[in-house]
Amino acid sequence: MTLDNFQLSFFSNPVGSAYRQLIDSLLPFVEFVAFSPEDVGTDDVGDGVLRRMGVSGGVATEDGLMLPPGVDSRRVARITAEAVVELTAAPALFEWREPERPENLHLLRSDGSAILSSVAIEYSGWLSFRDEGELSRWQAAASEAVMQLFSRDADYPGKVEPLDGFAADVRSDEAYAVYLRARVGMLDPALRPAVVRYLRTAEVVLRGDHTKDLLGETFNRDFGTAFLSDGTYCWWKDTADYVEHYGIGLSEEALAHMASNGWECPVLTDDECFDVGDFIVTRGLGR
Structure with missing residues (x-):
């Protein structure tokens, strides 16, 4: 867990029970739920979520709140039992996305300051605490599953390893070309x-x-920088092209792994694909 000025950043998308436990741990500290200004707008489903949460506009003005950046004063509502039901019904923190839900969940204290902030499209979120005392009170209420969301070393669902040099934090054409040239013809034909x-x-x-x-x-x-995965490794889509045309060499470990699968790539379920994609984004790959 990395703490920066009493701020904790998520290293994994809070999903399922971990997400619900996160919300439960924060409720004693918050008075309002808030969202960002609309972009594409909510559909009928999203409008229903807003309505049931009591988001009707004006609460921020009425209460004289000093709202944080990125929060729409027309999309703020007090925490109620109905709002909690809607909050915990979402499958994950970064699923607060238009049009099915309002964009970017924020949980605010009574003065309008944010304890939870998120930018769903960037798979980014963080908790901000006033001081060590508030942090300690929250930690006492947070479950182990919640604390693991902030650990770089957690064994997350969807955790994969980059396949040799065929996946990186930032894809630089120059650096990638150097990597490829050094391995031309190294694969057994x-x-x-x-x-x-x-x-x-x-x-x-x-x-x-x-x-x-x-x-x-x-x-x-097309989509050459798309990430593919077998559930153990991830790599860019154009990796196969370089192997096919230039015989780019792979590590012995990677080849042994493929051989152990009978040279047939495992088929991932939709949920597994989501978990792997989430892991790649939240851990910095593919940004």
Whole structure:
């Protein structure tokens, strides 16, 4: 757990019971629920959520609250039993997204200051405490599952490892080209078809941008920086192209892993794809 000026940042998307336990641990400290200004707007489902939470506009003005940046004064409501039901009905913190729900959940104290802030589209969220005393009181109420949300070393659902150099915090074409050139022709030609098939048949867990061949002009790949995964490793979509056309070498560990699966990439469920994609984003890969 990393604490910066009494602020804790999430390293995993609070999902399911961990999300509900997080909300429960914060309720004794909050008076208002709030959201960001609308972007695309809520649909009928999202409008229903707002209505049941009692978000009708004007509460911030009436109470003279000093709202934090990113909060819409027309989308603030007092915490009620009905609001708690809606809060805990959401599947995850970063599922507060339009149009099915209002955008970006914030929980505010009685003076309007935020104890919970989030930016769902960026998979970013944090808790802000006034002082050590408030932090200690919250920690006493928070479960182990909640505390694990702030740990860099937690064994999260969807935890995967980058496949050698084929996934990184930031994709620099220059650095990636250097990595690739150093490994041209290193893969056993007899293994190349099986490796390419394994890499290509993996599930897409996170979309990406168009890429072009950095070593020549052999291929262009739609969504080349998309992340694929077999549930153990993750890699960019154009990895298979480089292996196919240039015989880029992989580590012995990676090849042994593929062989242990009979050179058939495991099929992930939708939930597993979500967990892996969430892990990649919240741990800094793919941003």
